[in-house]
Amino acid sequence: MTTESSVGSPLLEVQGLHVRLGGREVIDDVSFSIKRGDSLALVGESGSGKTVTARVVTGLIDRIGGVVTSGRVVFDGQELRQGDNQQWAAIRGRRMALVPQASLSSLDPVMRVGKQLAETVSVLDAGADVRPRSLELLEQVHMPRPQEVLRAFPHELSGGMRQRVMIALALAGRPELIVADEPTTALDVTVQAGILRLLGELRRETGMTLLMIAHDLAVVGLVSDEVAVMRSGRLLESGATATVLSTPEHAYTKALLAARPEASKPGAPLAVLDRETGELRAPAALPSVATDGAVVLTVKDATVTYRHASSPALAPVSLDIQAGASIGLVGESGSGKTTLGRVIVGALRPTTGEVLVHGKTWQEVRGRNPIRRDVQMIFQDPYGSLTPWRTPRQAVAEVLQRWRGLSRSASLAQAGDLLDEVGLPRLTFDKLPRQLSGGQCQRVGIARALASEPRLIVADEPTSSLDISAQAQILNLLMSLRASHGLSLVLISHDLSVIRHMTDTALVMKNGVVVERGPSTKLFTDPDDEYTRQLVAATPVLDSVPGVTP
Known part of the structure; x- marks a missing residue:
């Protein structure tokens, strides 16, 4: 219980932390503390050590094969010992x-x-x-139709609903400290705003302390009192959030801010x-979009x-996708945007209506038909x-063998080239997914999609798990492929800044209905529909940093 005398004292202290994982040092002399009732955000690229630090703090580092070689973690004056199950049973x-x-x-x-x-x-x-408390918890996190959700299996929920x-x-035990590893990554902007408000309310009402791991600097600006910027396992800069984000001192922090989509004109390389x-x-200049105006797919x-x-x-939707087109789908979790995406690729058969690819319905295109690639x-x-x-190399090679008819050795070699193209570190090519960060796994998924040379x-949400720099790299890659190969892109995202930057046309969806469609720049600067205006208003905005030019 928080007492008046304990308010403002450190609840969590990390001192001189060093961690080895996979035979190398991944955390190098990291120190920070969080006062009771305060919040600290750890920010940095994938692989910077943010999640490893969270694993140490929560006593889970041994489950991923990591070892604390030196340093201390102190919680409420008590030093936490990694691997002491009895101690952690009383805390976690x-x-x-x-x-x-x-x-x-x-x-x-x-x-x-x-x-x-x-x-x-x-x-x-x-x-x-139990049941009323379970419903109360779902209502706390603004879950739609909580009674139905209680009866659902995880795979029946959207990514945002699962998050x-x-x-x-996490809230079930009414904890004093929540360690949130990218807690709003998969959430649409309105629900994200609600969750951030919830975390703020919990802090004010209960004195809860928050350690947040994030790559979205705009979110950090809304939820944290202090921010610490990490890279390659080291803390480079820390301080009050408003100060670090408005007047950063370290060149790396300035670069993180300048790599955001808002820092460039829509459609321009990042x-x-x-x-x-x-x-x-x-960024390198992009070639002009190669397109002949042919319709690739019709809904x-x-x-x-x-x-x-x-x-x-999904209510009745009709859509023509031309070669080289870039179309955005926006809406809250459960709006139908992922359902429409699955209908487009043939993973879900529509109840009524049809999808035509090269004049054929998905029902007519089976097995190894080349149209599927x-x-x-x-x-x-x-x-x-x-x-x-x-491993990533094996996962991509499997697609190359299936659709390009390459030998096993040739497919493995070319898989490495694709993984390199999407920015996956070479030392992770032959690791298992559980040994990779979320952003690294997402890059493997993108390489798999590109392996069949699709149209x-x-x-x-291709960049929802990626840090700002990796996001810029992937978005540039998608823009480059679209331009040079006439690749059509349907982009589903809760990040309106990404949609505005990447797409020419956007469809705004709510409860399975397209409520507004039109040019992306207009939809997000001068929307006609009230729901679209709500999405724009809920989007976290990070002010530009003086003196930073991308």
């Missing part, structure tokens, strides 16, 4: 809780959400009436951080109604979309 979940990054792989796929919540509440909140379940589970030096590199009055659903997941999807969940026992890619 009750006094300290973790919201992990990968929502799908963190939930039990064969257990209904209600049962998972009930088990957690029973253990962490003794004496609570909200994870936050609800500045990219050099992963070796941390310096900002001027005709497609609808989707799931079994036992009270309303359609022309339409590929980049999936939202970076961990769940990869086979756990296949159309449906990208479902």
